Amino acid sequence: MTLYLQLVSTSLHAGSPRLALLHLRRSCEFNPRVSMSSYSPPPPPPRDQSMDTEAPNAPITRERRLNPDLQEQLPKPYLARALEAVDPSHPQGTKGRDPRGMSVLQQHAAFFDRNGDGVIYPWETFQGLRAIGCGLTVSFAFSILINLFLSYPTQPGWLPSPLLSIRIDNIHKGKHGSDSETYDTEGRFDPSKFDAVFSKYGRTHPNALTKDELSSMLQGNRNTYDFLGWLAAAGEWLLLYSLAKDKDGLLQRETVRGLFDGSLFERLEDDNNKKKSS
Structure with a gap:
């Protein structure tokens, strides 16, 4: 722009106003070729990593996955429930059961x-x-x-x-350590911890555990030097597996949920009473 003003000034001094106006007009014209060639789009915004559940340098986070869509499947899954054992299939807990x-x-x-x-x-x-x-x-x-x-x-x-x-x-x-932490320290039921049992370890079936997957979960939940917790957790879960696995050797999600609120015990007792009476 400074060069054009100098040309205009020179032309005026030279006594050629028409030439000066011509230079001024050309200086104001839009040159699309120059403008488009010099344009570069703004860089994309940086990716938000604050919601990532997997860390590239921590392979264990990729191996034991979390469910990123749990909040869409169950209202407030991060909120531990005091009275009901809830999950996406049972958002109100066990139907028809009085928590007293x-x-x-x-x-x-x-x-x-x-x-x-x-x-x-x-x-x-x-x-x-x-x-x-x-x-x-x-x-x-x-x-x-x-x-x-x-x-x-x-x-x-x-x-x-x-x-x-x-x-x-x-x-x-x-409450002992080295558990799934589905019970919090006050005895509430944490839906997100319960869901993690299956999202992390249910690799063969999304809503069930094989015996090997159950063993992997027990190892994954171990706290360092918590030998009593290791034994207690192993005893509880292996006893549950022996009593409540299905005909395919799977521990179903609904079975495990019933363990936490005790409704499974009532079903097992009813089944055993029916067997005795038949």
Whole structure:
């Protein structure tokens, strides 16, 4: 533009106003060839990585995937539910079941409170295990181990129970480590943690676990040096697998969900009663 002004000034000094106007007109003309050739589109905005669930340098995050669409399948999946074990197929929990004001973990334990007084004694644990189909030896061994493990943490004070009783109102204090974390520390049900059991480990079937996948989950959930938690988790899940796997050797998602709120125990007891009566 400075060059054109100099030409105009020179032309005016030379006494040629028409020439000056010609130069000025050409300087204002739009040259599409020059303009288009010099145009470059703006760079694309950087990709938002804040929602990524896989890290390129952490292959384990690609191997154990999360469900990125869970919020579209279930309202507020990050919100732990106190009363109901919910998932996309059961957004209201187990249909027709009264939680009786208990947390999901309390509902799970209450099945073994055979007289409904809020306290579980070893013989009640034994009766509950027999009711769901466990043999005599397994029922006896597990009733001792379960009450031995859970009795003291659930007591209201410092004194232990001489009868190894478990208090249902304090059952959340007996939560062990190296688990799926589907129960939170207060006994609520966390839908996102429950869904992760199958999104991470259900590789053969999206809504079921094979025995090998169950073993992989137990190993993946282990906390360092938490040997007691390792044993407790293995005992619980392997017992569940032996009792509730289907004819194809799969542990179905609905079966596992029923474990958490105790509705599975009621179904197993009903099935066993029908077998005895037939």
